[in-house]
Amino acid sequence: KAGVTQTPRYLIKTRGQQVTLSCSPISGHRSVSWYQQTPGQGLQFLFEYFSETQRNKGNFPGRFSGRQFSNSRSEMNVSTLELGDSALYLCASSPRDSVYEQYFGPGTRLTVT
Amino acid sequence: QKEVEQDPGPLSVPEGAIVSLNCTYSNSAFQYFMWYRQYSRKGPELLMYTYSSGNKEDGRFTAQVDKSSKYISLFIRDSQPSDSATYLCAMKRGSYIPTFGRGTSLIVHP
Numbered sequence: 557k558a559g560v561t562q563t564p565r566y567l568i569k570t571r572g573q574q575v576t577l578s579c580s581p582i583s584g585h586r587s588v589s590w591y592q593q594t595p596g597q598g599l600q601f602l603f604e605y606f607s608e609t610q611r612n613k614g615n616f617p618g619r620f621s622g623r624q625f626s627n628s629r630s631e632m633n634v635s636t637l638e639l640g641d642s643a644l645y646l647c648a649s650s651p652r653d654s655v656y657e658q659y660f661g662p663g664t665r666l667t668v669t
Numbered sequence: 670q671k672e673v674e675q676d677p678g679p680l681s682v683p684e685g686a687i688v689s690l691n692c693t694y695s696n697s698a699f700q701y702f703m704w705y706r707q708y709s710r711k712g713p714e715l716l717m718y719t720y721s722s723g724n725k726e727d728g729r730f731t732a733q734v735d736k737s738s739k740y741i742s743l744f745i746r747d748s749q750p751s752d753s754a755t756y757l758c759a760m761k762r763g764s765y766i767p768t769f770g771r772g773t774s775l776i777v778h779p
Contacts, residue, residue, distance in 0.1 A: 601766045611764075614766070646713070660714065
């Protein structure tokens with residue numbers, strides 16, 4: 557079974573721009589979560605989607621948004637990029653709606669200059 | 670006080686050593702306890718998960734949960750250089766989002 561895939565793997569953007577990241581979960585997984593990982597803050601939860609509905613949201617500003625499609629694929633968008641948004645963005649899918657068992661993708665490394 | 674505390678290390682051990690990685694937590698409502706391994710420039714990989722207290726073994730890895738002390742451990746027997754990675758603990762209750770530790774960097778030298 558193919559793992560979680562994320563595109564693109566690397567991205568360089570300029571401050572003020574916006575970016576869209578994509579995630580394809582493991583086949584059959586309906587829950588998708590997004591995380592931001594930085595050396596200073598570790599792994600921080602952004603949001604979780606289940607069956608196209610946002611079920612949980614972390615403590616991030618409204619510039620961070622996401623959505624999930626009917627095929628469980630998910631996208632997250634960051635508008636008006638700031639230097640502090642430079643991070644590894646990870647997507648994780650779960651085979652159950654309890655999200656205790658998560659399988660992470662390789663991440664998208666975003667650099668904001 | 671952070672909800673989950675984990676020593677960032679690095680923890681450096683010789684090949685073949687028994688490694689002990691630990692996390693402490695403050696929320697007694699946590700029910701699920703997970704360990705992830707993350708290699709450099711990769712996403713975290715789920716190693717083991719346990720529900721409530723007790724031990725769970727999988728090959729060279731043993732996860733231990735002590736809810737009375739709010740303390741969890743991951744033991745790695747016969748450690749190998751390929752075990753060199755960052756190990757993250759995570760905890761969860763019910764349908765709430767999981768809480769992750771900051772990770773411990775492990776270096777196993779030949």
